[in-house]
Amino acid sequence: MRNYIRYCLYLIVLIGYCSAYAGSYDDFFDAIRRDEAPVVRGLLKRGFDPNTVNPQGEHGLILALRERSLNVVDALLESPLTRVEVRTAQDESPLMLAALRGHFDLCKTLIARDADVNKPGWTALHYAATGGHIAIIRLLLDNHAYIDAAAPNGSTPLMMASKYGTDEAVRLLLDAGADPALKNALGLTAIDFANQVQRDDIVQIIAAAVRAQRAKGTW
Numbered sequence: 001m002r003n004y005i006r007y008c009l010y011l012i013v014l015i016g017y018c019s020a021y022a023g024s025y026d027d028f029f030d031a032i033r034r035d036e037a038p039v040v041r042g043l044l045k046r047g048f049d050p051n052t053v054n055p056q057g058e059h060g061l062i063l064a065l066r067e068r069s070l071n072v073v074d075a076l077l078e079s080p081l082t083r084v085e086v087r088t089a090q091d092e093s094p095l096m097l098a099a100l101r102g103h104f105d106l107c108k109t110l111i112a113r114d115a116d117v118n119k120p121g122w123t124a125l126h127y128a129a130t131g132g133h134i135a136i137i138r139l140l141l142d143n144h145a146y147i148d149a150a151a152p153n154g155s156t157p158l159m160m161a162s163k164y165g166t167d168e169a170v171r172l173l174l175d176a177g178a179d180p181a182l183k184n185a186l187g188l189t190a191i192d193f194a195n196q197v198q199r200d201d202i203v204q205i206i207a208a209a210v211r212a213q214r215a216k217g218t219w
Contacts, residue, residue, distance in 0.1 A: 024048050032060055035069035040076065050082040059086040065097040070106070077109055084113045091121055100127035104135050111143050123149045129157035129173065132166035137173070147178050154184035155193075162202050163193040170202050174209045181210065 024043055031039035044050055053059050061082060064072040076082045084094055095115040098106040107124070111117065117124060117140055125145040128136040137157075141147065148156050158178040161169040170190075174180065180190050191210075194202040 025052065028052060028060065029054055029063070032064050032069055032072050033067055035064075035067070035071050037071035037075040040072050041078070044075070044079050044081075050076050050079045051086070058088065059083075061094050062086060062088055062092075062097070065094055065101075068101075070103070073106065077113065084110050084115045093119060093124070095124045096122065096127045099124040099133065099136050099140070100131050102131055102133040102136065104133070104139065107136050107139055111139070117143050117145045118149065122151045123157070125149055125157045126151060126155070126160050129161035129169055130164045132161065132164075132169040134166075134168055134172060137169060141176055147173065147176055148182060150182075151184075153186070154182075156182055156184070156190070158182075158190045159184060159188070159193045162190040162199065162206065163197055167201055167205060170205050174206070180206045180213075 024046070027039060028043055028048060031037075031043070050060060054063065061073065061076050061084070064070075064076060077084075087093055088097075093115065095107060095110045095117070098110060115124075123145065125137065125140045125147070126149065128140060148158075150156060156178065158170065158173045158180060159182075161173055178190075183189055191203055191206050194200075194206065
């Protein structure tokens with residue numbers, strides 16, 4: 001009888017815990033969608049795991065970035081338990097998403113938390129170049145981002161800047177040593193990327209850089 005009573009007590013505690021966790025779980029993801037940082041801070045203070053994933057396997061930090069819930073992002077990064085090296089199903093990192101959307105201070109924070117600047121495949125520099133975010137491009141290069149990183153299809157940050165970014169982003173990458181002669185898996189160069197969208201100004205910028213690279217004193 002004593003063991004039975006003990007078992008019942010354990011079961012009651014377990015049911016209560018599971019119910020409380022289920023409530024916290026829902027509250028956590030609702031707070032992310034609503035950008036309610038105080039709710040997230042309260043949950044974390046009570047021991048809720050900041051790395052909890054939703055039924056689709058998506059991490060809270062990723063979701064907060066996707067939802068542009070930047071107050072919640074700050075709350076999550078206040079916790080030393082929050083992992084910054086998590087990925088989306090498309091292999092995007094929090095640093096990549098922050099770089100694409102131009103969140104400079106957030107990129108600094110993530111790098112300070114040891115976010116991988118040079119992850120294999122698409123990188124934060126590709127994304128910053130796509131968005132034409134000059135300060136973030138400089139920040140990544142200052143933190144040893146590989147300037148000619150090749151995406152799975154061989155595209156480089158310069159190629160992305162040439163098609164989607166800005167003139168200033170293209171100039172910055174070229175001045176920092178990006179190679180305009182590289183080709184992706186389809187045999188396209190940065191000039192080809194610019195030509196695809198009739199960006200004649202960028203074509204001229206890259207062409208001038210190519211001419212400047214030619215060995216002096218030769219014909």
